[in-house]
Amino acid sequence: MQRLEVEQRTILIGLAGSHGYGLSRPGSDLDYRGVFIAGKPYYLGFDKVEQKEGGWDTESGIFEFLNGQKDTVIYELKKFIQLLAGANPNIIELLWLKQYPVKTEVGKYLIQNRRMFLSKRVKHTYSGYAFAQIKKIESHRKWLLNPPQEKPTPEKFGLTGERPLSKEELNAFLEYLYALVRGKIEYLAEAQELHQLLTGDIDYKGLLKQHNLTDEVLEYTQNLTNSRGDFIKLLQKSQHYQNALREWNAYQSWQTNRNPTRAGMEKQSGFDLKHAMHCIRLLRSGLEILRSGEVFVDRQEVGDADEFMAILNGELTYEQVTALADNLVAELDRAYSDSLLPHHPDLPAINQLCIELVEMQGW
Known part of the structure; x- marks a missing residue:
């Protein structure tokens, strides 16, 4: 959709990020x-739209404050509500901001119903997003302390005289392997919980693609897929090579695109301070939601902004940040048991809210 059409049907725009956090x-x-609500062609026809995240510097619109703001994203209502129901931290906070340059009557009604989306799921999503920050910290710390010295070559992974499997070829085989494993347990009554874990709760397909097959599982994989042994060995070597190549490319991109000031702070402290701050912020926010049933975005209002700025300024060591994160994770576990929030959001009520919002906006 064009920017003008999206903005004409926008019900809410908030200032998020560091400004929203008071940092x-x-x-x-x-x-x-x-958030915007798409028109009739998108609800009653074949057209689909989920969000608008580009065109702010090339298309004309009605909100001048968005001109040239390339970090802007406006979600279509149905996509937004799906993310809310899934307790997405970046989406939940949009309904609890202080500054809304745009807030229509429909947007106000959505905000009035914001508690409908809070559930104990926040424990898993907020800690999951925090662990994603930790993973980035560890990757960058590894590069800071022991940077890769040279681009990997197929020969260094035992691929002499044979072409490594491409990323697409690897993924196609791993998709097939995942489908076989899932099929093995799909119709076993005693394995229903395992099947739910495999297909819903954890992205095992992503894990399969990210981690190399170990020597211990090569024979089983060969038998399960009726593959030749030489192919399975080629698969494993190619996985090692492609993962090393991905690591090298990520390192090169990180080196090229780093903010010079941030890079200097990282070099001095030995870890990524911004990711560390967001890790602690996410864990603390999840804890607050479980305990109070409220979302506190602005850390100035909470009163702990100075603590987050101290992390950003490199006043805490890597060990202090990780110890703080460990303590918060333990507190999250305790708060989860004591929380009065429901285990899951009321999906029929959320569906009804979506209908009401669309009807309020009209075509």
Whole structure:
């Protein structure tokens, strides 16, 4: 959809990111997030739209404050509500911001019903997003302390005289392997819980693609897939090579695109301070939601903004940050048991809210 059409049907735009958290500094980017309700062709026809995240510098619109703001994303209502129901931290906070440059009557009604989306799921999503920050910290720390020295070659992974499988070929085989494993347990009554874990709760397909097949499982994989032994060995070597190549490319991109000031702080402290701050913020926010049933976005209002700025300024060591994260994870576990929030959101009620919002907006 064109920018003008989206903005004409926008019900809410908030200032998120560092400004929303009360942690902005001079030069901090403006991160606008919003919600719009698509028109009749998208609800009754074949057209589909989930979000608008480009065109702010090339298309004309009605909200001048968005001109040139490339970090802006405006979600279509149905996509937005699906993410809310899934307790997506970046989406939940949009309904609890202080600043809304755009807030229509429909947007106000959505905000009035924001508690409908809070459930104990936040424990898993907020800690999951926090662990994603930890993973980035560890990757960058490894690069800071022991940077890769040279681009990997197939020969170094035993691929002499044979072409390594491409990423697409690897993924196609691993998709097939995942489908076989899933099929083995799909119709076993005693394995229903395992099947749910495999297909819903954990992205095992992603794990299969990310981690190399170990020597211990090669024979089983060969038998399960009726593959030749030489192919399975080629598969494993190719996995090692492609993962090393992906690591090298990620390192090169990180080196090229780093903010010079942030890079200097990382080098001095030995870890990525921004990711560390977001890790602690996410864990603390999840804990607050479980305990209070409220979302506190602005850390100035909470009163702990100075603590987060201390992390950003490199005043805490890597060991202090990880110890703080460990303590918060333990607190999250306790708060989860005591929380009065429901285990899951009321999906029929959320569905009815979506209908009401669309009807309020009209075609």
